[in-house]
Amino acid sequence: MxxxxxxxxxxxxxxxxxxxGLAPAASQGPTGQGSATQGPAAPAAAASPAAAAMDAALALLVTRGKAPAxxxxxxxxxxxxxxxxxxxxxxxxxxxxGSITKTFIATVVLQLAAEHRLSLSDSVDDHLPGLVRGEGNDGRRLTLRALLTHTSGLYDFTADTKGTVPLTPLQAVRIALTHPPADRGRFAYSNTNYVLLGMVVEQVTGHSYAIEAERRIITPLRLxxxxxxxxxxxxxxxxxxxxxxxxxxxxxxxxxxxxxxxxxxxxxxxxxxxxxxxxxxxxxxxxxxxxxxxxxxxxxxxxxxxxxxxxxxxxxxxxxxxxxxxxxxxxxxxxxxxxxxxxxxxxxxxxxxxxxxxxxxxxxxxxxx
The missing domain is CATH 3.40.710.10 (DD-peptidase/beta-lactamase superfamily)
Structure with a gap:
């Protein structure tokens, strides 16, 4: 990813x-573009300018963006x-x-903070002692806040795996730790941060991040x-x-x-x-x-x-x-x-x-x- x-x-x-720029492409060929409606299909003439603009932009994701659908x-x-x-x-x-998962994980972590079960100023080592070590990486100097905001400097393990290799969380972290960190405090998007947050959730609650997200978000919202x-x-x-x-x-x-x-x-x-x-x-x-x-x-x-x-x-x-x-x-x-x-x-x-x-x-x- x-x-x-x-x-x-x-x-x-x-x-x-x-x-x-969008209107001509929206009328090209058989794109299969569906009308944007609420409930039963409405006549095309009833579409608002905003709806027409959105439909046209969507059609271009297929025609110019090269997406099948x-x-x-x-x-x-x-x-x-x-x-x-x-x-x-x-x-x-x-x-x-994909990475929309991160919003769910962040929500769970912030709920745990609101319940005083963890603090955003906690170090990674406070919850996963000794895990983040090597090549200049040190979990004693990284906070949960740094993981949440992608300012930890931890290497993104998917840069090595190309998002194609199934891994356990521990394997993913170990791949990241074979690389030196980027500058701490600078924004650098890294999937490793949220893998670690998933491990922290399990350490704090005794349940996997999936179970906690289901209990706290998916079930209450009827998703x-x-x-x-x-x-x-x-x-x-x-x-x-x-x-x-x-x-x-x-x-x-x-x-x-x-x-x-x-x-x-x-x-x-x-x-x-x-x-x-x-x-x-x-x-x-x-x-x-x-x-x-x-x-x-x-x-x-x-x-x-x-x-x-x-x-x-x-x-x-x-x-x-x-x-x-x-x-x-x-x-x-x-x-x-x-x-x-x-x-x-x-x-x-x-x-x-x-x-x-x-x-x-x-x-x-x-x-x-």
Whole structure:
């Protein structure tokens, strides 16, 4: 799982120009683009400018982004809107959510902090004594806060495994420890951080991170399509096919290639519901929600399991992306959780990096006429 592109303030391109660039592609050939509707299909003429912009941006994930299929689910006070493009993807499909797992893990850790079962200033050694040693790495000098914010300097084990080798958490950490650390205190995205956090959760609670996330998040929110598969290589039904960057079928995958850094399976509706609940204050006390959104440690790049992106209209959205072989997912939401968008493609990523910002802008900076 390569790290997400470092979040940054987007160029202030007027949305009208974005639409001009998207509209022609939206009408090309048989893309299979579905109309974005709430409930039964609505006539095309009834679509709002914002809906049309979002549909057009989604279609480009297939035509210009080279994804076999793409879909999205947007949620706000008026209900939800689903759209799809390409073929072989349904609203209810299960898919691998990759690094969106990190938001779940961070939420569990912050809940434990709120319960005074751990402190963010605890060292890694306080919970996993002697584990992080070697090549200049020292768990006595690393805090849980540094793991949550990706400022530990620990090497990303997936840089060696390319996200294709199933590992135990201990094996993943040991691979990372064969490399010297980067500068502590500097933001450097590393999946090793969240593998260690998964181990800390188990040490503190006596249960795996999966059991704790299920008990604390999945069950209370009724996320019926969300699961931590462990070593199970198949996806729950219903699901479509997933494709690696070279076009090979990657539907079957051992989730231990990612573990606590990217194991999660979910659905569009569940991810929308989770981020709405989290940012809406349903999962963390306000003090700990502020901690989660505090990007000071990572110099504005990352909070704790969430990162911000400032859109051209001035709105800042919060969320995470997830990339794992055969799947790319992105969830973004307003800071109050009242408006959420999740989109996915059934391949490793989007070849044109401008398409994701255009899709976020189409949803969160809508035209009114």
């Amino acid at each position: 390569p790290p997400p592109r470092t979040p940054r303030t987007l160029l202030a391109i007027p949305l009208s120009l974005v639409l001009l 793409a879909s999205l689910l947007a949620r706000d006070a008026s209900g939800s809107r689903f759209a799809d493009a390409g073929t072989g993807m349904a609203r209810s499909d299960h898919f691998r959510a 019926t399509g969300t699961s931590f598969p462990g070593a199970r290589t198949s996806l729950p039904s219903p699901h479509g096919r997933a494709y690696a960057a070279d076009g090979s079928d990657a539907t079957e995958l051992d989730p231990r290639v990612a573990g606590a850094a990217g194991e999660l399976i979910s659905t569009l509706a569940d991810l929308d519901r989770f981020y709405a609940a989290l940012l809406g204050g349903d999962l963390l006390p306000s003090r700990w929600m502020r901690e989660m959104l505090n990007t000071r440690a990572a110099h504005g790049s990352y909070g704790m399991g969430l990162f911000p992106v400032k859109l051209p209209c001035g709105t800042t959205v919060w969320g995470h992306n997830g990339r794992i072989t055969g799947s790319y997912v992105r969830t973004a939401a307003t800071v109050d959780g009242r408006r959420v968008l999740t989109f996915r493609v059934n391949t490793d990523g989007v070849t044109d990096p401008d398409l994701e910002p255009a899709l976020l802008a189409a949803e969160f900076c809508p035209r009114t006429s």
